[in-house]
Every structure is written in C-alpha cells, then in structure tokens.
Amino acid sequence: MSLTKARLPALLKISSEKNTISCLKKENKRLNQKLLQLQALLEEKEAQLGLSKRSMGAANSSFQSSGIDGENLRPSSSSEDICAPATSYLGRIPQSEECAAAEPTKFASARVESSSRQDSYSASSLHASSGGIDDTAQKLYGSHFDENGREMLREEEFPEVSVEFQETFLGHTSPITRCRFSASGNNIASASVDGTVRIWTYDSSIPASRNATIYCGAEIMSLDWECKSDRLLLIGTADGGIKAWNVDAKRVVCDLNTTDAFPSVLDLKCSPVEPIFVSAASSRRLGSTSIDSLGYASLTVWNMKTWKAMTVLPLGEDPPAITSLCFNHNGKILAASATDGMIHMFDMSAGLQITGWPAHDSAISSLLFGPDETSIFSLGSDGKIFEWSLQNQGRVLWSKTSSWFSEPQSSKYCRHEMALDASGRQLLATSGSVRAPIYQVQGHSNGFKTLPHSAAITTVDWHPSLPIFLTGSADNSVRVTSIL
Numbered sequence: 001m002s003l004t005k006a007r008l009p010a011l012l013k014i015s016s017e018k019n020t021i022s023c024l025k026k027e028n029k030r031l032n033q034k035l036l037q038l039q040a041l042l043e044e045k046e047a048q049l050g051l052s053k054r055s056m057g058a059a060n061s062s063f064q065s066s067g068i069d070g071e072n073l074r075p076s077s078s079s080e081d082i083c084a085p086a087t088s089y090l091g092r093i094p095q096s097e098e099c100a101a102a103e104p105t106k107f108a109s110a111r112v113e114s115s116s117r118q119d120s121y122s123a124s125s126l127h128a129s130s131g132g133i134d135d136t137a138q139k140l141y142g143s144h145f146d147e148n149g150r151e152m153l154r155e156e157e158f159p160e161v162s163v164e165f166q167e168t169f170l171g172h173t174s175p176i177t178r179c180r181f182s183a184s185g186n187n188i189a190s191a192s193v194d195g196t197v198r199i200w201t202y203d204s205s206i207p208a209s210r211n212a213t214i215y216c217g218a219e220i221m222s223l224d225w226e227c228k229s230d231r232l233l234l235i236g237t238a239d240g241g242i243k244a245w246n247v248d249a250k251r252v253v254c255d256l257n258t259t260d261a262f263p264s265v266l267d268l269k270c271s272p273v274e275p276i277f278v279s280a281a282s283s284r285r286l287g288s289t290s291i292d293s294l295g296y297a298s299l300t301v302w303n304m305k306t307w308k309a310m311t312v313l314p315l316g317e318d319p320p321a322i323t324s325l326c327f328n329h330n331g332k333i334l335a336a337s338a339t340d341g342m343i344h345m346f347d348m349s350a351g352l353q354i355t356g357w358p359a360h361d362s363a364i365s366s367l368l369f370g371p372d373e374t375s376i377f378s379l380g381s382d383g384k385i386f387e388w389s390l391q392n393q394g395r396v397l398w399s400k401t402s403s404w405f406s407e408p409q410s411s412k413y414c415r416h417e418m419a420l421d422a423s424g425r426q427l428l429a430t431s432g433s434v435r436a437p438i439y440q441v442q443g444h445s446n447g448f449k450t451l452p453h454s455a456a457i458t459t460v461d462w463h464p465s466l467p468i469f470l471t472g473s474a475d476n477s478v479r480v481t482s483i484l
Helices: 010-065 077-083 135-141
Strands: 107-110 163-169 176-181 188-192 196-200 212-215 220-225 232-237 241-246 251-257 264-270 276-284 294-303 308-312 322-327 333-338 342-347 352-358 364-369 375-380 384-389 396-401 418-420 426-429 437-440 457-462 468-473 478-483
Touching: 176 220, 176 457, 176 468, 188 220, 188 468, 188 478, 196 220, 196 232, 212 241, 232 264, 241 264, 276 322, 294 322, 322 364, 333 364, 342 364, 364 418, 375 418, 418 457, 426 457
Parallel strands: 220 264, 264 322
Antiparallel strands: 107 163, 163 478, 176 188, 188 196, 196 212, 220 232, 232 241, 241 251, 264 276, 276 294, 294 308, 322 333, 333 342, 342 352, 364 375, 375 384, 384 396, 418 426, 426 437, 457 468, 468 478
C-alpha cells in the first residue's frame, strides 16, 4: 500500500504565512525601537561630553585671565578620543527609486518610551547656589537666569520630550526641504532636494489610496495644502515652477511658472476663505547660504479656479526677497517677512500694504500669526525668535535665541522655520543639531528637545489639532512624533 504525502490546505497555508509575517513585523518594530533607544543614549552621552569639554575650556580661559595656571584642567588626549563624534547609521537606509504614482509607504515604526525628565541634568548643569554666583561659575555650570531670578536651562539641557509613539518615513533619497500636514492632518506631504514630493499617511487606519510620488525635476522650496480640504497640494520649485496636485485624481491639474526674473518660489500660501493663493518668488544672486543667495522679491496673487495671476502686491522698488507668508483666519490680512528683517502687512481686499516694521537685524526665515491673532511670531536667520504685539506695534511680548540654530550644515539645505501647536503654547523650530527645541511660549517654563535624527533638522510642522509634530532632516528621513 503506497503512502502519499498529505498536502497542506491552502487556507491553512495562508494563515501560517500571515502568522509568520506578523511575527516578522513585531520583531522589526522591536529592533527599530532598540535602535532608536541606543541612538538617543549615544547622542545624550556625546552632548554631555561635549558640554563638559566646553565648560572645562571656559574654566581654563577664566583661570588664565586671572593669572592662574589652568594646565591641569585641560582634557587629556584620551578624553579627546572619547569626544570624537560617533557615526550614526539610523535612517541611512539605501532606497530604490520608485516610478509608480501609488506605492507602499516605507516606515520604521516604533513605540518609544521617552527617557525625559530622568537624566536631563548632566554634570555640566548642576544647580549652583543663588547667593554669590559669579560669571566664572555660570560658565562652568552652564546656568543662567531670567529677569525674575529663576534658573533657565540651556537648550542642550532641555529634558527630552515624553513620546507616545514615533514613526519614521524613509521614502526619500536626499535631504528633506519641507514637510506639511494636510488641513485635516490625515495626509502628509514631504519634499526633498532631489525634486520629489511624496504624499503619505502615518495612521494605518487611514486608506493609503492617496499615497503618491510626484517628480518635479527641480529642488522643492515650498509646499502648501488647500485650506478647506485635503484635495489640492501646491508645490513651488527652484526653477520657477508652481504645480497643483490633485490627490484624488493623482495628477497635476495645473502647471504654472513665475517670470524668468524670479525663479525661486520661496513660499506659497492658500487663503483660508477665498479660492486664491499667494506666491513669494525671488531673483538669485551669489551667496554662501540659501538666504544669502536670494535677490529681489515678487508677490503674486493667483486665482485657483482659472489658475491665472490676478495681481502683484506692491513692495516698492527693488524689494528684498520675501521668505515667508501667512494669512489671518479670514484671509483679509496677509503677513510677509523679508531678508532685510522687515515684516509687511497687506490688506488683501485692497491689494495694498497697510503697515510694516523692522523686526530683526538679520533676514527673517519664518513668520506665523499667534493663535488669537493679537500677535505674530518671527524667526530670524540668526536664531532669534520674537512674538510681536499687533495691538501695540513694535512691542515684543516674548523672545528666545536658539543656540542650536545657526549651523552651516543646516543652512546649506534649508531656510529655517518654526511651527506652533494647536494651542499656540509650544513652538517647534528647525535646528543645526540632530535634535530640535520645543519652546514653551506661555510663561517662563523651560522647553523640551525632540528625539534625535542622525543629521540636522531642516523642516518642522504641527498637526492642526493633535499633539503630534513632524521633523524632516538632512538624513533624508521624516519623523511623526506623538507626545504625551
């Protein structure tokens, strides 16, 4: 009697394969979580060692200026070796180029338990006695105080933000220039230096039918979603192109161009009420950074039904480049920031400038209305952040100076920017470091720092209603972080 080998039923085989895939996904999440934790620990240790090294150097110079030999305080050669920057491999995963419009989203997902508020005080940030503390001691300990005498932490000493979960999108192959949540927060658009825009979602419960890759043929300089829906995405490029992408039809519905004299489309902003948008384009000149290479400005208002230019907003003769735009809630007022440090305000119904004031000694990189629109925030290329009163023009309500801001690595890829959360109380800014600062706008409490990327953070955005933010980096990755 011959025996035949029993075949596994097809349904059981499918079930077995599903179980195997599920196990592999869980193992992948666990390994990614471990990688994130190890990278965070490594970055923390490097930051602590770097702070200790700088503090010792400050102490040494202070002692020498006082006639005291500080030779014995210099770090040994072994500590120099320890402080050498380590190479981080997270996020540098080689990607193959996709050619289809719709594609699977590439994620490294992890539930990250934040180590914040546990080791936020390093040896270089010990509390000093408030009585009799001198300048040398402040240099040693890295401590400084606000106008009320309360101790304020330096940004390097900010505690790490408490994270509920974090997703890392690895679909790009070059540094990220812009990333934006859609009006609902369901979709994300991210752009990179290589001229691609990718539309994706971080939430597995949201259909991926809108996921797409858009090839623009030039560096992407600006992105903005239509305010009333998630249907249209505007894309501005470094060669004067303005594209309107319909996410449902998955095609470019309009392909506009600025004049040859103004090829850099620095910002695009849709009106929250009217079917119009404004483009800020700039001429070019020689410069070592993205800001220095900007020339004169052109502000154009476009009709989103006819896709034709309606008017050019007046800026005077040879106006410096406009870097950032923002509308108020009803679209009647447009604010614009310029490379000469000016803030301009336009009445959109009249098409005229109604006021303006010098806000910075440097170029302004980013501009945002406050949550109640009684104030406006400006971010200078020197890292200074101001909140200006709109009821008492010229009065500064709040200010910060980012010590992580002016770094050559980040200025090569981006114009720095900031984003406010839905409450208007937390302000996230780009950074030359692998972490970004989150400032507490209301009150005088210290801020937080994000979990690390492996390169400079070049673009940021907040979810329109949830405590979730985006960080795009020169390491080619975009991260979605939900905080507690």
